[in-house]
Amino acid sequence: MARSVLHTVKFVKQLKHISKQTYSTSTFPKITTHYTIVPRENDPRWKDVNMERAVDETDILIIGGGPAGISAAIQAKKIAEKHGKDIRVTLIEKASTTGGHILSGACIDPIALNELIPNWKELGAPLKTPVTEDKFELLTEKGRIPIPIFKGMPLYNHGNYIVRLGHVVSWLGEQAEAAGVDIYAGYAGSEILYHEDGSVKGVATNDVGISKDGSPKETFERGMELHAKCTIFAEGCHGHLTKQVSKHFNLRSDCEPQTYGIGLKEVWEIQPDKHRPGAIEHTIGWPLNKNTYGGSFLYHLNEDTPLVAVGFVIGLDYSNPYLNPFKEFQRFKHHPAIRTTFQGGKRIAYGARALVEGGFQCIPKLQFPGGCLVGCTAGFINVPKIKGVHNAMKSGMLAAESAVEAIINSEINENTTDDKVTMGIEPKNYTEKIKNSWIWNELKSVRNYRPSFHTKFGLYGGLIHSGFSMIMGGREPWTLSHGGADHKKLKLASESTPIDYPKPDNEISFDLLSSVALTGTNHEGDQPPHLTLRDDKIPVMKNLALYDGPEGRFCPAGVYEYVPLENGDGQRLQINAQNCIHCKTCDIKDPSQNINWVVPEGGGGPAYNGM
Numbered sequence: 001m002a003r004s005v006l007h008t009v010k011f012v013k014q015l016k017h018i019s020k021q022t023y024s025t026s027t028f029p030k031i032t033t034h035y036t037i038v039p040r041e042n043d044p045r046w047k048d049v050n051m052e053r054a055v056d057e058t059d060i061l062i063i064g065g066g067p068a069g070i071s072a073a074i075q076a077k078k079i080a081e082k083h084g085k086d087i088r089v090t091l092i093e094k095a096s097t098t099g100g101h102i103l104s105g106a107c108i109d110p111i112a113l114n115e116l117i118p119n120w121k122e123l124g125a126p127l128k129t130p131v132t133e134d135k136f137e138l139l140t141e142k143g144r145i146p147i148p149i150f151k152g153m154p155l156y157n158h159g160n161y162i163v164r165l166g167h168v169v170s171w172l173g174e175q176a177e178a179a180g181v182d183i184y185a186g187y188a189g190s191e192i193l194y195h196e197d198g199s200v201k202g203v204a205t206n207d208v209g210i211s212k213d214g215s216p217k218e219t220f221e222r223g224m225e226l227h228a229k230c231t232i233f234a235e236g237c238h239g240h241l242t243k244q245v246s247k248h249f250n251l252r253s254d255c256e257p258q259t260y261g262i263g264l265k266e267v268w269e270i271q272p273d274k275h276r277p278g279a280i281e282h283t284i285g286w287p288l289n290k291n292t293y294g295g296s297f298l299y300h301l302n303e304d305t306p307l308v309a310v311g312f313v314i315g316l317d318y319s320n321p322y323l324n325p326f327k328e329f330q331r332f333k334h335h336p337a338i339r340t341t342f343q344g345g346k347r348i349a350y351g352a353r354a355l356v357e358g359g360f361q362c363i364p365k366l367q368f369p370g371g372c373l374v375g376c377t378a379g380f381i382n383v384p385k386i387k388g389v390h391n392a393m394k395s396g397m398l399a400a401e402s403a404v405e406a407i408i409n410s411e412i413n414e415n416t417t418d419d420k421v422t423m424g425i426e427p428k429n430y431t432e433k434i435k436n437s438w439i440w441n442e443l444k445s446v447r448n449y450r451p452s453f454h455t456k457f458g459l460y461g462g463l464i465h466s467g468f469s470m471i472m473g474g475r476e477p478w479t480l481s482h483g484g485a486d487h488k489k490l491k492l493a494s495e496s497t498p499i500d501y502p503k504p505d506n507e508i509s510f511d512l513l514s515s516v517a518l519t520g521t522n523h524e525g526d527q528p529p530h531l532t533l534r535d536d537k538i539p540v541m542k543n544l545a546l547y548d549g550p551e552g553r554f555c556p557a558g559v560y561e562y563v564p565l566e567n568g569d570g571q572r573l574q575i576n577a578q579n580c581i582h583c584k585t586c587d588i589k590d591p592s593q594n595i596n597w598v599v600p601e602g603g604g605g606p607a608y609n610g611m
Helices: 001-017 067-082 109-117 167-178 239-249 325-332 388-419 431-436 438-445 459-472 512-517 538-545 585-589
Strands: 055-063 089-093 133-139 144-146 182-185 189-194 198-205 206-209 216-221 225-233 261-268 277-287 294-300 307-315 346-357 371-373 532-533 562-565 571-575 593-599
Touching: 001 388, 055 198, 067 089, 067 109, 067 167, 067 388, 089 225, 133 585, 167 182, 182 261, 189 225, 189 239, 206 538, 225 388, 239 371, 239 438, 261 325, 261 388, 277 459, 277 538, 307 325, 346 371, 346 538, 346 585, 388 438, 431 585, 538 562
Parallel strands: 055 089, 055 225, 089 182, 133 277, 225 371
Antiparallel strands: 133 144, 189 198, 198 225, 206 216, 261 307, 261 346, 277 294, 294 307, 532 593, 562 571
């Protein structure tokens, strides 16, 4: 109780401090010009612009070309062919190429791929590196403590494959096109369309040719409407459209708020004598304290050159606003047990992505009139296993089966009643299929691993509880809570200790901007920033005043930057939208929930090569 009172007193003092600032409304430059915040109806520059959209119709529309979306597309064509039906399947992907925005560790379990494409080896799937060696260690500041891995444990990886997931997804895209799927790469879904009854009708792709100030250019083109009988949302973690559809149908009413992590990754070319193709190393502990969830991975790939993928994941439920995930990652590589791998090597790629960590407790309603959620959009990552691709693929396959079955049934009913269907078709047995699959059993059995790290014992309590849960086979009669949304976990700056990070040495560790340069990120410079603010004043009046500007630290691409005002009296937020690598961390961790990530012009963003 005393701590709570003290917290309140400090908060009130901070608010009084804000009220004494010399900032006025005119002090804040206009940041957000995007039409989702600044309506065009009130802007005379849009008065005579033709806003009609072209319309295309399909049977099944899939939003997102990751493992879940492409698996859904392939399976839909297979099931339709089995029933002797010509069902059109259309997939849109915001990256300029299929797989261009994909980033993951990645070590994958091939169980779903074996089902989807049994002859994947003969077809040349880029799964070249079977796991040959597993290590799991607890790092201290100077040493390491091995933790044994036995068969049946989540981190037992024999039988799995180390991959460059972007290459796998690109290959899957080729299989989908060969099966007759229409793939529109470079088209970003920006708006959900609804029938009069409220069911999903499809989506509209984003408009292009809009100036940074929000006015139409001479090259302005209205987006296209894609109408579908059933729409499958496969956007990945914290998708732009998924946020909309979840709110429209109140899909999260019966589950906990999703909790997330941020994963940062580099690809290195290392010296041949240090290369062990098929070797996997995971660590927990240093440089994070016991109350901050996270860990690392190091995967040795079997490529033409000796490559390793190294990454660091930090739970976005961390409390210290001074924590900088990128700098924690750079510091990690200097550990005595880690840095030797990289000495004499060359970093060739960098990227970052948010990931869902909530698991079983955070699964929303999966289906609704006109569509369903699959993959990471639905939250199907198995966190202790550090895998989600197999569940994503399987969920996409099950969604496709259910959607095709629902469409066929609707055609039968339509032929019987002579009534044309004018509403979105719900894949009504999709949730049942998920609950009868290994996805449900797998996530339920590990439901208490991640939230067990929330106790006062932190890392050590989590390890003990996770070990007990593993012995019980996930059959313990309780389900632990994650304790609320990540953005609510951040403490005030006045209650937190700044972190002194070492400077990069440009051999093992690097600065942020040179890292972002490796992502290949490119956006049309003259377009409204897609990092929109609901209120342009809040970053300074709240985030900077109370939390000392955490968005300048939790963004892994240098998008958010506080710079001095021209008169020298205070600071303002500058958004470098062209740096954005579409990780969604800002939308998740912003303590004010004032940032709303929306899609930029299609084709923009990172250009990953097999990340």
